[in-house]
Every structure is written in C-alpha cells, then in structure tokens.
Amino acid sequence: xxxxxxxGGGGEFEVLRQVFEQARQKGGVPKPGAVxxxxxxxxxxxxxxxxxxxxxxxxxxxxxxxxxxxxxxGGRAVRAALSDxxxxxxxxxxVLTSIAVREEGGAAVIADLMQGAIETAATFGAxxxxxxxxxxxxxxxxxxxxxxxxxxxxxxxxxxAEPGDELFLTGPLGGAAAAVATWEQGREPEPSARSxxxxxxxxxxxxxxxxxxVDLHAGIDISDGLxxxxxxxxxxxxxxxxxxxxxxxxxxxxxxxxxxxxxRLALSGGEDYEVLVALPPGAAEEIRExxxxxFGTGLVRVGNVRRGAGVAxxxxxxxxxxxxxxxxxxxxx
Amino acid sequence: xxxxxxxGGGGEFEVLRQVFEQARQKGGVPKPGAVxxxxxxxxxxxxxxxxxxxxxxxxxxxxxxxxxxxxxxGGRAVRAALSDxxxxxxxxxxVLTSIAVREEGGAAVIADLMQGAIETAATFGAxxxxxxxxxxxxxxxxxxxxxxxxxxxxxxxxxxAEPGDELFLTGPLGGAAAAVATWEQGREPEPSARSxxxxxxxxxxxxxxxxxxVDLHAGIDISDGLxxxxxxxxxxxxxxxxxxxxxxxxxxxxxxxxxxxxxRLALSGGEDYEVLVALPPGAAEEIRExxxxxFGTGLVRVGNVRRGAGVAxxxxxxxxxxxxxxxxxxxxx
Numbered sequence: 001x002x003x004x005x006x007x008g009g010g011g012e013f014e015v016l017r018q019v020f021e022q023a024r025q026k027g028g029v030p031k032p033g034a035v036x037x038x039x040x041x042x043x044x045x046x047x048x049x050x051x052x053x054x055x056x057x058x059x060x061x062x063x064x065x066x067x068x069x070x071x072x073x074g075g076r077a078v079r080a081a082l083s084d085x086x087x088x089x090x091x092x093x094x095v096l097t098s099i100a101v102r103e104e105g106g107a108a109v110i111a112d113l114m115q116g117a118i119e120t121a122a123t124f125g126a127x128x129x130x131x132x133x134x135x136x137x138x139x140x141x142x143x144x145x146x147x148x149x150x151x152x153x154x155x156x157x158x159x160x161a162e163p164g165d166e167l168f169l170t171g172p173l174g175g176a177a178a179a180v181a182t183w184e185q186g187r188e189p190e191p192s193a194r195s196x197x198x199x200x201x202x203x204x205x206x207x208x209x210x211x212x213x214v215d216l217h218a219g220i221d222i223s224d225g226l227x228x229x230x231x232x233x234x235x236x237x238x239x240x241x242x243x244x245x246x247x248x249x250x251x252x253x254x255x256x257x258x259x260x261x262x263x264r265l266a267l268s269g270g271e272d273y274e275v276l277v278a279l280p281p282g283a284a285e286e287i288r289e290x291x292x293x294x295f296g297t298g299l300v301r302v303g304n305v306r307r308g309a310g311v312a313x314x315x316x317x318x319x320x321x322x323x324x325x326x327x328x329x330x331x332x333x
Numbered sequence: 334x335x336x337x338x339x340x341g342g343g344g345e346f347e348v349l350r351q352v353f354e355q356a357r358q359k360g361g362v363p364k365p366g367a368v369x370x371x372x373x374x375x376x377x378x379x380x381x382x383x384x385x386x387x388x389x390x391x392x393x394x395x396x397x398x399x400x401x402x403x404x405x406x407g408g409r410a411v412r413a414a415l416s417d418x419x420x421x422x423x424x425x426x427x428v429l430t431s432i433a434v435r436e437e438g439g440a441a442v443i444a445d446l447m448q449g450a451i452e453t454a455a456t457f458g459a460x461x462x463x464x465x466x467x468x469x470x471x472x473x474x475x476x477x478x479x480x481x482x483x484x485x486x487x488x489x490x491x492x493x494a495e496p497g498d499e500l501f502l503t504g505p506l507g508g509a510a511a512a513v514a515t516w517e518q519g520r521e522p523e524p525s526a527r528s529x530x531x532x533x534x535x536x537x538x539x540x541x542x543x544x545x546x547v548d549l550h551a552g553i554d555i556s557d558g559l560x561x562x563x564x565x566x567x568x569x570x571x572x573x574x575x576x577x578x579x580x581x582x583x584x585x586x587x588x589x590x591x592x593x594x595x596x597r598l599a600l601s602g603g604e605d606y607e608v609l610v611a612l613p614p615g616a617a618e619e620i621r622e623x624x625x626x627x628f629g630t631g632l633v634r635v636g637n638v639r640r641g642a643g644v645a646x647x648x649x650x651x652x653x654x655x656x657x658x659x660x661x662x663x664x665x666x
Contacts, residue, residue: 012466015440019447020461028455032426034484035460044427044462046482048381054480056431056465058473093365094377098389098431098478107348114352122361127368128353129377132389133345137474140391145431145465145478147387149379151367 040236041158042087042221043148051150053084059141067183068198070109073144074116075199080223081146082124082202083273087221088157089211090150092124092204097131098145106135113144124204126150150204156211161218161237161278165305168284170203170210170275171297173226174262175251177269193253200273206295207275213287218278225268227323229276230303230311237278240308243267246316249300267313278305373569374491375420375554376481384483386417392474400516401531403442406477407449408532413556414479415457415535416606420554421490422544423483425457425537430464431478439468446477457537459483483537489544494551494570494611498638501617503536503543503608504630506559507595508584510602526586533606539628540608546620551611558601560656562609563636563644570611573641576600579649582633600646611638 023029037045043053057077097117101109118128175196179189220233234241254262291299311323356362370378376386390410434442451461508529512522553566567574587595624632644656
C-alpha cells in the first residue's frame with residue numbers, strides 16, 4: 001500500500017509522521033491550492049479530480065521469482081497500484097512504471113515486465129504513460145514501482161467513517177496470503193490461491209459502481225491485512241471499528257484449514273486488494289443483490305463503526321477483544 | 334531521466350519500443366481521451382494541464398552513500414525528478430516518494446531521506462503528496478523513486494524542433510560528472526562541483542519564464558548528457574541537430590582540465606539537469622540579457638536544427654562530424 005498520515009500503527013509510519021510534523025513546525029511545507037487531498041489517504045487528489053498514488057514491489061520481500069513469471073509480475077505490480085485508485089473510487093487512466101533490474105538478462109526481464117504492465121493496464125482501461133529504467137548491481141533484488149493515475153468526481157476517503165456506519169468488504173480475503181504461506185513451505189499453492197496472489201482484482205469498477213449508487217462514507221483497500229487497514233480507517237476517521245470475525249468472507253482455500261490459521265490469513269493476510277467501505281446503516285440492503293449479479297462476488301457486511309478509537313474483534317461466541325493499535329496486524333501472527 | 338518513445342538510442346529504449354509496438358499490434362493499448370501526451374516525452378500530460386513523470390535513483394549505480402548525506406540524497410532525488418517538469422515548462426505542485434531501505438538503521442535513513450525530500454520540494458513550491466516504503470534484504474542497494482506532478486497551460490515537448498531553429502542551454506554542463514569522476518578516483522571534488530551533483534537546480538522557474546516570453550519550439554532536460562538528449566530531441570522532432578562544441582557552456586571546474594576530458598564531461602557527462610530549448614532564429618536576442626539578470630546564469634546558444642536526422646558536432650576548426658545515433662552518448666567516453 002501507499003503510506004499515509006495519520007496512520008493506525010507501525011514503526012515506519014511513526015517515523016513519517018514525525019518527519020512531516022517537524023517540517024510543518026519549521027513552517028516549510030507549502031500547500032498548493034491545486035492539491036485537494038494531500039498525504040494521509042490511499043492516494044492524493046488534485047484539481048480536476050485527478051488521483052495519484054505509487055506502489056513499490058521488492059524481490060525477496062514482496063515476491064520471489066520462483067513464484068511467478070516476469071510477465072505476471074509486471075501485471076501484478078499494476079494490479080496492486082490500481083487498487084489504490086479503487087480505494088478512492090477513481091477510474092484508472094494511466095500508470096508509470098519504474099523498474100530496476102540486474103544486468104544479466106536484463107533486457108528480456110524488462111520486456112516481460114513491461115508486456116505484463118501494458119496488457120494489465122489495458123484490461124482496466126489504463127495506458128502506460130511513462131516510467132524509468134535502472135540497472136542494478138549484481139545480486140541486488142529487482143524493484144518495480146508503479147504509479148497509478150486515475151480520476152474521480154467524488155473521491156472516497158479513509159476519514160469519513162461515522163459511528164453507526166456498517167462496514168462491507170468487496171470480496172473474500174486470505175487467498176493471497178495462503179498462496180505465499182504455501183510457497184514458503186516449499187509447495188505449490190492451489191490454482192485459485194495462486195491466482196489470488198498473482199492476479200488480484202483491483203476493485204476499480206466495483207468501487208465506482210458503489211459510489212454511483214450509495215452514500216459511501218469511507219473506504220480503504222486491504223493491502224496490509226483487514227485489521228491493519230481497519231486501523232488506518234479508524235485513525236483517519238477518529239472512530240472505533242468492530243470486526244465480526246465469523247462474518248469476514250474467506251477465500252475457498254481457507255475452508256480446509258484449522259480455524260486459527262484461517263482466521264489469521266483472513267484478518268491479517270494482506271495483498272488481497274479488496275476494498276473495505278463504510279456505509280450508513282441499511283444503505284447496502286437494496287444494492288447487495290445487484291452487486292453480486294454484476295461482479296460475481298458478494299458485498300459482505302463484516303462489522304460496524306462506533307464511537308471511540310481503535311479496532312476490536314468480535315469472535316463467534318460474541319466476545320469482544322481490542323486489537324492493540326500499535327501491533328495491529330501482528331495480532332494474529 | 335524518464336524513458337520515452339521514440340528515442341534516440343540505447344539498448345533498453347529499443348526494448349521498450351518493441352514492447353509498445355507489439356502491444357499496439359495486438360490492439361490492446363487504450364488511449365484514454367483525458368491523456369493529452371502519452372509516453373514519448375520527458376513527462377506525460379493529462380487534461381487540466383497536469384504533468385507527471387517518475388525518476389529512479391539506485392545506490393552504487395547513480396550514487397554512493399560516501400558521496401552525500403541521506404538528507405542531501407532525498408533532496409537530490411526530488412531535484413532530479415522536478416527537472417522533468419522543467420523540461421515540460423511546468424510548475425511543480427507535488428511529489429511522491431517511494432523508498433526501499435535496508436533493515437538496519439532503516440528508520441533513521443527514511444527520516445533523513447524524507448526530510449531532504451520535503452524541504453527540497455518546498456523550495457520549489459511542491460508538497461510531498463504520498464509515497465511508499467519497503468524494507469530491503471541485507472546488503473541490497475537503496476532505491477528511491479520520485480514522482481513529480483506539475484501543471485502547465487502549454488506543455489513544452491521534445492517533438493517541436495524545426496529546421497532553422499537555434500538551440501540554447503539554460504546553464505553550464507559537466508559539473509556533476511566532474512564530481513562523480515573525482516569521487517571515483519578516490520578524491521573529494523571541489524565544493525562547486527560537489528554542489529553541481531548534490532544540489533543541481535531543476536530549471537522549473539527558468540523554463541516557465543522562457544515559455545512566457547518566447548515561442549519555445551521544443552525542450553528536453555540534460556540528464557543523460559547533451560549529445561544523448563539532443564539525440565532524443567532529434568528523433569522526436571524528426572530533424573537533424575548540430576552542436577557547436579566550443580560554444581557549450583562549461584562548469585568552472587572544467588577550466589583546468591585537458592580539452593578532451595572537458596569536452597567529454599560537457600558533452601556526455603549527464604545529471605546536470607539544464608534544459609536544452611529550440612527557438613525560432615533570433616527569438617532569443619531580446620531576452621538573453623533579462624534571463625541572465627533574473628537567474629544569474631547565461632542562456633547560451635549551443636547549436637542549431639537542420640533538415641535530416643541525428644546529431645552532429647562542430648569542433649573548433651569548423652569540422653562537422655556525425656555522432657552515431659545508436660552509440661550516441663558513448664561517443665566521447
């Protein structure tokens with residue numbers, strides 16, 4: 001995901017918050033009038049409704065080249081970047097791709113990554129508008145950065161959730177993390193789990209569809225994991241969030257797992273790129289069936305917004321427990 | 334610099350050209366109506382006059398941490414990225430920073446890079462609008478990507494140079510490359526050469542000033558080196574370009590060097606981030622003095638545009654020799 005302030009937790013985010021705060025105190029941060037939404041959401045928004053975000057993938061950190069081809073990798077980087085546009089209910093227009101590859105075989109790697117990027121961007125109506133290329137020293141991990149540029153008449157933000165709102169997910173969670181866990185055990189994941197990691201669907205169409213039909217109060221894409229990203233929405237909106245654990249839709253591959261492992265993957269897995277939206281009570285009733293028909297997946301109620309702060313989970317027996325806001329997404333690890 | 338097609342030369346650029354061409358032949362590349370200028374210039378331009386580009390810096394390829402502090406490094410990455418806006422005669426509005434750092438000491442490195450980025454962006458009127466952070470495996474080179482976002486009513490492009498035009502540079506060349514050469518010899522460069530590398534001036538104000546006063550036909554920033562970037566302008570405009578070697582303004586540190594070394598640094602050094610502009614004959618006469626007064630550096634005539642293709646250099650004795658369009662910037666190495 002792209003970083004933003006204020007955030008729910010995590011060491012790097014605290015560092016960023018302090019650096020921005022120090023710069024503000026020095027009085028040196030301009031706020032150009034053309035900037036409608038600055039740092040602090042899934043993407044920035046400028047005049048004309050242009051939405052811009054950037055997303056970085058590093059070899060051996062976010063992926064391994066044994067897991068997917070370079071064409072797939074280029075496509076996945078674009079999908080992840082476009083997800084930030086979905087989180088803002090924006091329509092994709094273009095992407096820019098910065099790629100750093102090792103010298104050996106570099107031209108073929110660049111060609112494959114770019115083929116994947118161009119074709120995947122096209123799938124979502126976006127053109128590759130530019131980029132940059134660098135050679136890496138021998139042995140260095142490949143890095144690919146994708147900038148997503150989109151447009152919206154009414155940006156969906158993280159900060160609009162209100163007490164009483166209901167929370168919905170645009171699709172199931174845990175598939176991508178299940179694939180990664182399987183690879184890390186030295187086995188090949190089931191095809192559906194592999195697809196969840198390699199070709200996740202950025203919910204750009206779904207989010208725009210929802211924005212046209214209901215009063216979306218807030219939204220965020222689930223890149224770090226549901227609890228972590230709910231924490232970001234909670235912090236940005238100044239509200240408390242309750243997640244109903246049994247209600248969270250799970251990827252089919254989680255069905256045969258032990259409950260504790262399935263919960264961990266669904267709540268903290270990350271990289272599924274579904275969108276969590278906050279709606280006024282009852283607002284989703286009349287569109288949920290249409291949503292399923294249009295997109296072949298459910299719009300599932302997973303919790304609610306309340307006064308207060310932080311994220312709590314409600315387990316099957318109705319018990320509520322607070323998720324530590326600083327350790328957030330590590331709770332289930 | 335940011336890549337673009339069509340381009341004057343270089344292996345990676347040819348790879349990119351082929352990938353784009355194959356995608357076009359498959360019919361899979363959308364051209365959203367809101368895109369005014371797609372890949373092929375220093376930056377893309379979309380409706381509303383928004384200009385967007387991205388620029389990547391890799392440790393041990395573009396810089397070494399022994400050469401400058403992390404605060405300086407963050408600032409330099411922003412300066413290099415903003416130079417693409419200068420090449421489009423655009424006003425800076427925002428930047429996004431993607432940073433990948435090693436685990437050890439990572440938080441302090443991030444804080445320093447971001448301090449440099451925020452303060453430097455502010456110097457040029459731009460706000461840091463977002464970004465991304467990644468941890469690197471041990472020993473991996475630091476990578477920093479900066480997206481520049483700006484605005485212009487009339488984008489300056491590479492493709493508008495016409496036979497008969499005169500070519501001007503916004504300032505002297507060779508200082509940054511001289512600093513790098515000195516570091517690579519294990520010595521510390523003179524302060525003025527070090528500054529040319531560490532704090533190059535993206536000519537955003539100069540380019541906008543010129544665009545308001547004269548009919549700029551074409552422009553490109555000198556990130557790869559004068560001959561290489563002149564090759565890009567030549568290819569994009571479908572014209573020939575002649576560079577008058579003795580006329581090329583040089584950084585003072587080049588004065589004491591052997592002529593062949595000074596020529597090499599001035600013509601092929603790169604990373605100075607001056608802008609090369611093409612103007613109708615005589616158009617510069619009445620503004621050159623004002624330019625010098627306003628910016629403390631000269632607007633210097635360095636060549637002309639003619640029918641044909643490719644780049645030729647005219648040496649002191651008046652002899653013309655053609656620069657190989659494929660090896661371009663290696664000519665003087």
